[in-house]
Amino acid sequence: MTVEPLVRATALTKRFGSVTALDALTVDIPHGRTGLVGANGAGKTTFFRLLLGLGRATSGRLEVGGHAVDDDPIGVRSTIGYMPEHDCLPLDQTAADVAATFAELSGLPPRAARQRASDVLDLVGLDEARFRPIAGFSTGMRQRTKLAQALVADPQLLLLDEPTAGLDPTGREEMLALVARVGTFGISVLLATHLLDDVQQVCDNVVMIDGGALVVAGATEGLVQRTGMVVVDVGDRGGELVSALVARGMNATVVDDTVEVTVTAVDDVDTIRDAIADLGLPLHRLSNRFRSLDDVFLTAAGHP
């Protein structure tokens, strides 16, 4: 049985005068957590705006849950939660008021809106701070408030635009953990970022765009595939191992205190193991080397 994609873009093009923000973008985005990756100006925010029906495509078609955005932008919008990148919160209001207000503005009755606001602020870790004015919040707390207002109406799709921007390492990890957790609630997440590590950490799928055009799309696991390299950590005696492996006719080099060995057959791993045993080296790690999403992006986009 074929599962319908959550978002389907077909030859989607958006031009602002002479600038092409999206260039015949054709991609299917499945349910689940998907990273929308691209450099600044790649067209991520434009894609979000088209999803929300806040702009009209120059040409092409965009569907969310099988509904064309151009045909029913309000209907599509009511199924989406949006967390913008920039500051967008009324600073003189409390987090509880903001979340409740945006729940009401999504059509929830006032009493239900306040209850949902309380629940969602609890979920994002702002339960104790919810009655404080946002002006006194840290960047991390503001990001959480933005996430709360996006979640408060229980959307089917959550659009997160650079949710870790401006956060310190701890705040970033906590935000990514929240995003990963939201994905387990049955809410699909589309995470726009230029930080490939964020995507690799929490997303099941990746869509990479560059200059408004699709670079590559697919399951994260599939893109970060094996490279035919094995990484061996034998402490500070990597040079000895390289010499031994080269003597056995293999291609090996020392990279960042580890030894990277090209393997072409299963027997090659046995050869590495035997060389280590013969030399009496301490074996700390022997693993496949995976490509990072950075490698995938740079290779697919044709960047040096």
Added chain:
Amino acid sequence: MTSTTSGATSGAVYDRGYRPYDGPRGGRRAVRLALFRVSVRRALGLRRPWRQKVAPFLLLGVAVIPAVVNVGIGYVTRDSPPIGFEFITYRDYVVVSSSLFLLFVALTGPDVLCPDRRNKVLPLLFARPLTGADYVAAKLGAIATIVFAFGVIPQIVLFGGQMLVRDRALDYLRDNAEVLWQVPAAVAVVAIYYAAIVLAISSLTGRRIVAAAVFIGLMFATATVSAILVGDTSQQFNQGSVAGLIDLAALPLHLRDLLFLGHLDPEGPLGGVAKGGLFAVGTYAAVLSVALVVLFVRYRWEDR
């Protein structure tokens, strides 16, 4: 997930997790109504620090004072008509004191519109099932309603008080029954007009103080220019002049006169002008239309 501690007294920590919302959801009408409610609350300082409540309610209190004084004097002199005291008429009381009225409009109008632009909340608002027209309708409705209440509440105090201090309250009600529709109609004409102008000006800036100053300045500037021109022509022709239409603050008062008197005030700035009533209605409609066009253009939320 529940964890408990062993012992006679045991505590429990509950992770309530995420509860999807499956309650009722309103459509665009409910969202418009929610934005209307939020805007009214904001303008009156409800659910905000007490300092925000002081100004609107203080002004309302001041506006009611003439009514209370009139009723008080009416009660004290009910057996012998006062000499040298002229009771305020419902027609005169429509705008209470024009300066007080303008001050109230300048205070509440920018406060419901400017912060949305200044705090960059608009992208969040328009990510909801809401159009630019819905936004304008809700905000205009909120301010017009508040201004209407500001104009009508003192009238209710005046009418109710005058009725109660009479020996024959029902006779007073019957004798003055026409003001029961004249006052609401006249105040509505004034409220919609001032609300549209102050919001149109507020839509052009993110700073409340600038919007309020421009609104007050525009009203006084046009009143001054009009007074100078009408004064000159009055000396020449011994009558009013179409230049009286320049006075934007007084323009709705001509419509008030049409509602109360059936014709323009002969001693007013348009007194004696042929088809002056028609000119007044036309100018009123034109100014209102310009204000609405500015608002709808400013919040035509697409392709920004």
